[in-house]
Amino acid sequence: MKDAPGRAPLDNPSAGMINNGPMKTWTFSDIERLIARFPRVELIHLPTPLRKLANVSADLGGPEIYIKRDDLTGMAFGGNKSRKLEFIVPDMLAKKADVVVTWAGLQSNWAMQTAAAAVRFGIRPILVLFKTYPLPPERDGNILLDDILGADVRIRDAAVGKLVGVEAALAAVEEVAAEERAKGHRPYIVPVGGSMPLGSMDRPLGAISYVLAYREMLEQTRALGFDPDFIVHSTGSGATQAGLVLGAKALSPRVKVVGISVSDPKDSFAKEVLTIAKATEKTLALDTGVSAAEVSVLDEYIREGYGIVTKEVADVIRMLFTREGIVLDPVYTSKAFIGLLDIIRKGVIPRSSKVVFFHTGGTPALFPNKHKLVEYLA
Ligand SMILES: Cc1ncc(COP(=O)(O)O)c(C=O)c1O
Structure with a gap:
């Protein structure tokens, strides 16, 4: 590890929000070396492109906004989940799983990507999907893709506009796993989003991939001659x-990471993110001392609830598509972009700064939401 002096916190309204801790930094090769110890399968195309949103940046009169195209990872329409699965699938294989059981919302990108990755390795996917959206019953978007993959989809009722709690969801997948064990199978339970170390995934393998994604992005911005001031994502x-928080803390402690929640209140989410970040730190032996001060979550852009499409969502999708040719999804990245525009408007992100927005994918969910989108855009 290399000791290096960090830079002073930014002098702006949100300074102090994160990253004021002890300033020790690591190198790109330190990060690569630490992560290379974890088995990985190749599922996707990396690095994903980074490019400037020239029209939107000009329309706003600053800041300079760049977009990291993790929607172009390449497997099954792309998205952040396939980065995670590159580290999670080897754990399924090491544990000799022949079935993977996971849970999520009805139109889950995570569930579909998990199924797409698993079937390639001869692992049968069982997806327990909670009906958290008021959508028509036809097979469309991710559920259509789940069907094409031959995934075993089990739909359960749930409250609309809210993600199902971890305990209830875990109980549901444990039940499915028990049935599989009774039939002589070896199920691997992976938690929603591949995030919390839970079920069969006893280490935060998903988060590791985003430490590496941060490193990838920083290499790209440095090639363009800058470190970003802010990272914004869903x-x-x-x-x-x-x-991302851990990557920033290790490689560029001045950079602020802002997560826009699409489902849960900011306090509970910030706690969860910090728990995962600390577990990742420990798993990687990347001792950054990450703390609550580095975890910034905003929850006002959840608006009417998880997965609920509003006129604001439809408008921002049209705006980015028409100005930049880039399609946001209606559940995650549209709400994150709404949040980004709002914190720019409020001066939390100064006009003179440079921002990287992570497009984390999810575009198949456009299609099952077509009726609402058409209605709002008419
Ligand atoms: C398209 C998309 N963006 C962002 C996220 C959020 O990522 P994470 O679950 O790692 O917080 C998800 C999944 O939850 C997603 O499907």
Whole structure:
């Protein structure tokens, strides 16, 4: 490990929000070396592109916004989950699983990506999906893809606009796993989003991939001659933010990571992200001393609830598509982009700064939401 002096916190309204801890930094090769100890399968195309949103940045009069295209990871329409699965699938294989059981919301990107990765390795996917969206019953979007993959989809009722609690969900998947064990199978239970170390995944393997994604992004911005001031992205089950926060803390402590929650209140989410970040730190032996001060979650953009499409969502999808040719999804990245625009408007992100927005994928969910989108955009 290399000791190096960090930079002073930014002088702006949100300074002090995160990253004021002891300033020790690691190198790109330190991160690579620590992560290379974890088995990995190749599922996706890396690095994902990073490019400037030139029109939107000009329209706003700053800041300079760049987009990290993790929607272009390449497996099954792309997205952040496939980065995580590169580290989770080897654990399924090491534990000799022949079935993977996971849970999520009805139109889950995570569940579909897990199924797509698992079937390639001869592992049968069972997806317990909670009906958290008021959607028509037709097979469309991710559920259509689940069907094409031949995944065993089990739909359960749930409260609309809310993610199902971990305990209830774990109980549901444990029941399925017990049935599989009774039939002589070896199920691997993986928690929603591949985030919390739970079930068969006893280490935060998903978050590790986002420490590496941070390193990948920073190499790209440095090639363009800058370190970003802010990273903004959507937070759902926490590992993306945990990995990015840890990557920032290790490599560029001045950079602020802002997670936009799509489902849970900021306090409970921040706690969860910190738990995952600390577990990741321990698993990697990357002793950054990550603390609550580095975890910034905003929850006001959940609006009417998880997965509920509003006119604001439809408008921001149209805006980015027409101005930049990039399609956001209606559940995660649209709400994160709404949050980004709002914190720019409020001056939390100064116009003079540089921002990287992580596009984490999810575009298949556009199609089952077509009726609402058409209605709002008419
Ligand atoms: C498209 C998309 N973006 C962002 C997220 C949030 O990532 P995480 O679950 O790691 O917080 C998810 C999943 O929850 C997702 O499917």
